[in-house]
Amino acid sequence: MAEEVETSLMVIVVDLHTRQRYLRQQPSQLVHVLDSIMTLANMHLMLKTKNKVAIVACNAARSDFIYCDSDAIQPQPIQGQSGNTVQKQSDGQYEVFAHLETMVKQNTRKFTLDEKSTFFDDRDGESLIAGALTLAMCYINRINREKPTGEKLNSRLLIVTGCAGGASQHMAYMNVFFTAQKQNIVLDVCSLDYELGLLQQGCDITGGLFLKIPQLQGLLQYLLWVFLPEPPIRKKLVLPPPARVDYRAACFCHRNLIDIGFVCSICLSIFCKFSPICTTCNTVFKPPTSLVPKKKKKPNKGVC
Amino acid sequence: MADEDEGNEYRWETGYEKTWEAIKEDDDGLLEASVAEIIQRAKRKRQAERKPNTRLGMMRHLYIILDCSDAMSDQDLKPTRQLCTAKLLEGFIEEYFDQNPISQMGIIVTRNKRAELVCELAGNVRKHVDIVKQIAQGPCSGEPSLQNSLELALSSLRLLPGHASREVLIIMGSLTTCDPHDINVTIQKLKAEGVRCSVIGLAAEVRVCRQLSKETGGLYSIILDDCHFRDLLLQQVEPPPAARTQDCSLVRMGFPHHSKIGNDPADASGAPNNNAMSFCMCHLDVEGKMDASKLGVAGHLCPQCGSKYCELPVECRACGLTLVSAPHLARSYHHLFPVDNFLEMDAKENMKHNCFGCRRKFVEIDKHVYKCGACSHIFCLDCDIFVHDTLHSCPGCTSSCKNVK
Ligand SMILES: [Zn+2]
Ligand SMILES: [Zn+2]
Ligand SMILES: [Zn+2]
Ligand SMILES: [Zn+2]
Ligand SMILES: [Zn+2]
Numbered sequence: 064m065a066e067e068v069e070t071s072l073m074v075i076v077v078d079l080h081t082r083q084r085y086l087r088q089q090p091s092q093l094v095h096v097l098d099s100i101m102t103l104a105n106m107h108l109m110l111k112t113k114n115k116v117a118i119v120a121c122n123a124a125r126s127d128f129i130y131c132d133s134d135a136i137q138p139q140p141i142q143g144q145s146g147n148t149v150q151k152q153s154d155g156q157y158e159v160f161a162h163l164e165t166m167v168k169q170n171t172r173k174f175t176l177d178e179k180s181t182f183f184d185d186r187d188g189e190s191l192i193a194g195a196l197t198l199a200m201c202y203i204n205r206i207n208r209e210k211p212t213g214e215k216l217n218s219r220l221l222i223v224t225g226c227a228g229g230a231s232q233h234m235a236y237m238n239v240f241f242t243a244q245k246q247n248i249v250l251d252v253c254s255l256d257y258e259l260g261l262l263q264q265g266c267d268i269t270g271g272l273f274l275k276i277p278q279l280q281g282l283l284q285y286l287l288w289v290f291l292p293e294p295p296i297r298k299k300l301v302l303p304p305p306a307r308v309d310y311r312a313a314c315f316c317h318r319n320l321i322d323i324g325f326v327c328s329i330c331l332s333i334f335c336k337f338s339p340i341c342t343t344c345n346t347v348f349k350p351p352t353s354l355v356p357k358k359k360k361k362p363n364k365g366v367c
Numbered sequence: 368m369a370d371e372d373e374g375n376e377y378r379w380e381t382g383y384e385k386t387w388e389a390i391k392e393d394d395d396g397l398l399e400a401s402v403a404e405i406i407q408r409a410k411r412k413r414q415a416e417r418k419p420n421t422r423l424g425m426m427r428h429l430y431i432i433l434d435c436s437d438a439m440s441d442q443d444l445k446p447t448r449q450l451c452t453a454k455l456l457e458g459f460i461e462e463y464f465d466q467n468p469i470s471q472m473g474i475i476v477t478r479n480k481r482a483e484l485v486c487e488l489a490g491n492v493r494k495h496v497d498i499v500k501q502i503a504q505g506p507c508s509g510e511p512s513l514q515n516s517l518e519l520a521l522s523s524l525r526l527l528p529g530h531a532s533r534e535v536l537i538i539m540g541s542l543t544t545c546d547p548h549d550i551n552v553t554i555q556k557l558k559a560e561g562v563r564c565s566v567i568g569l570a571a572e573v574r575v576c577r578q579l580s581k582e583t584g585g586l587y588s589i590i591l592d593d594c595h596f597r598d599l600l601l602q603q604v605e606p607p608p609a610a611r612t613q614d615c616s617l618v619r620m621g622f623p624h625h626s627k628i629g630n631d632p633a634d635a636s637g638a639p640n641n642n643a644m645s646f647c648m649c650h651l652d653v654e655g656k657m658d659a660s661k662l663g664v665a666g667h668l669c670p671q672c673g674s675k676y677c678e679l680p681v682e683c684r685a686c687g688l689t690l691v692s693a694p695h696l697a698r699s700y701h702h703l704f705p706v707d708n709f710l711e712m713d714a715k716e717n718m719k720h721n722c723f724g725c726r727r728k729f730v731e732i733d734k735h736v737y738k739c740g741a742c743s744h745i746f747c748l749d750c751d752i753f754v755h756d757t758l759h760s761c762p763g764c765t766s767s768c769k770n771v772k
Contacts, residue, residue, distance in 0.1 A: 133721065197758065245757070312693035322622055323688070326691075328615055337617055349615070
């Protein structure tokens with residue numbers, strides 16, 4: 064059999080929420096973070112000519128692509144220089160890299176200055192990372208569908224965020240994790256600030272890496288050392304040990320993590336105490352006496 | 368019970384199979400050639416029929432009764448009925464546990480007028496698939512006994528707590544059954560216990576099966592070929608509506624907080640070691656395989672009694688608490704909160720847009736585009752299918768703030 068052509072698609076989710084600590088402290092650090100991410104993207108493109116990159120941005124108001132294949136340099140018609148595309152390489156930099164940089168900067172500006180983004184200020188809500196992931200999954204699904212026959216596409220997701228939380232989009236996160244797991248898409252998370260329980264679960268489910276970086280200055284180095292290598296290669300590298308993932312459930316009533324809880328048999332909502340009615344699906348429960356399973360031991364033989 | 372029987376008519380009466388009616392001529396007198404479109408239309412129709420917030424039986428307990436009689440060595444399915452069934456069952460089992468992660472399944476085979484419990488109710492995919500593989504190698508002989516199998520399933524299902532969804536799926540190749548007593552008594556017992564019995568017939572309709580599924584609220588279908596067989600099996604993957612007899616209750620469950628350390632044993636050795644070594648409870652009784660019970664620190668500990676298990680979900684053998692992880696429950700949520708159907712719209716007015724999901728430009732060959740009623744974003748057909756079948760959340764709704772609750 065002819066050797067299979069493998070390409071890799073990396074979709075990076077960048078959190079642009081203004082509440083992130085590093086942005087509050089010094090907004091200009093955004094440039095540093097974006098530069099690091101663009102460098103990672105370019106390095107990924109450099110590893111193989113057929114590698115692909117897409118970048119999705121999100122904040123509390125919305126999430127949207129800031130770089131995808133419709134932004135990429137269109138293949139040039141051989142004669143005739145029409146079309147929007149390539150600026151001549153300026154300082155000897157590979158034009159694809161320069162192009163990615165311009166597009167990302169341009170679209171980031173558009174994204175952050177969008178009226179919807181500016182309308183919300185930082186006290187409102189959590190970053191819509193799950194939305195960004197959902198978009199990314201649709202995008203990966205299409206790239207996978209459109210790939211030439213005989214080519215193998217490995218897709219992966221990388222989230223770079225300095226936000227905490229994620230509880231408000233819990234179900235959307237879970238849907239993405241399970242879809243990714245089913246389709247062998249690895250989810251990596253580079254957290255700039257917090258240990259994120261939910262995203263750690265996502266990394267564990269999909270076989271990706273979770274890393275909370277100790278200092279922002281070293282972001283690029285972490286990105287290149289830890290997240291640039293393809294998942295199959297990572298086994299051979301000495302990487303930070305996998306975190307112990309907390310799979311305890313949060314109760315729907317108080318969002319406390321619980322060891323033992325009560326689950327509605329109709330909608331599977333989790334509660335920390337017995338309540339007579341389910342607040343999610345409004346089912347009225349039988350009184351707790353019925354909770355004890357009827358374990359009458361009966362002879363359990365086949366009839367013949 | 369009478370109203371539950373509605374919608375459980377013969378499959379060919381439901382109209383789904385009338386695919387030729389789905390093929391229409393377009394303005395140019397050409398046929399809509401896309402098979403995907405026909406399938407998608409059937410899917411959309413099924414989705415539309417499903418009422419939201421139907422109460423579903425999420426904690427399913429399903430016994431598969433597999434005919435291993437003489438009739439199963441027929442070669443009308445290739446290579447034989449038995450091998451074909453086993454192959455399809457493997458796929459079914461994987462899909463079943465993927466879609467119903469806190470559910471259980473047991474397997475009963477019937478041959479030589481006897482019923483044999485080959486697999487107790489359990490939630491372990493690999494074990495079930497292995498058992499089905501073994502069954503495929505086993506003999507097919509004698510006559511099946513429907514009544515013995517049903518009684519055997521019932522004896523186990525009736526012990527379950529009231530909130531469990533009790534189901535039996537019979538795969539029947541034989542046209543006869545050899546029963547010790549009046550099977551109608553058994554059927555009434557099943558009905559009284561709220562056991563939903565569905566039958567997939569490999570040959571032709573048998574009255575007693577018809578009776579059984581009708582009385583207990585199950586489905587009865589006869590396969591046309593192996594593709595149809597697969598389709599019928601996959602119908603059983605979706606959780607059924609909750610039976611009338613099924614209680615609603617709050618079930619006490621434990622959420623163990625020790626995850627496995629590392630996925631492959633190779634890097635588990637390097638992990639921090641601050642716990643006592645212990646044997647897991649799930650592999651203790653595997654005979655002849657002492658090394659199967661893993662001595663180690665990794666595992667999930669029952670929060671009530673501290674027993675250790677390798678895999679979740681499981682019912683604690685020591686204290687009876689059901690142990691699950693939060694993602695297990697979350698895996699089932701999409702059945703309960705499906706994405707509403709998108710509205711089909713003419714593509715012509717939307718030519719200048721991109722699909723909101725995958726960012727594909729709409730082109731001439733797109734006949735329709737699809738609009739989410741909640742967020743008003745426009746999607747292509749492929750994204751519509753992907754969102755409703757696989758992803759279960761709308762990219763538009765999750766990416767804009769006002770729609771996120
Ligand atoms: Zn609570
Ligand atoms: Zn409920
Ligand atoms: Zn226990
Ligand atoms: Zn699309
Ligand atoms: Zn929507």
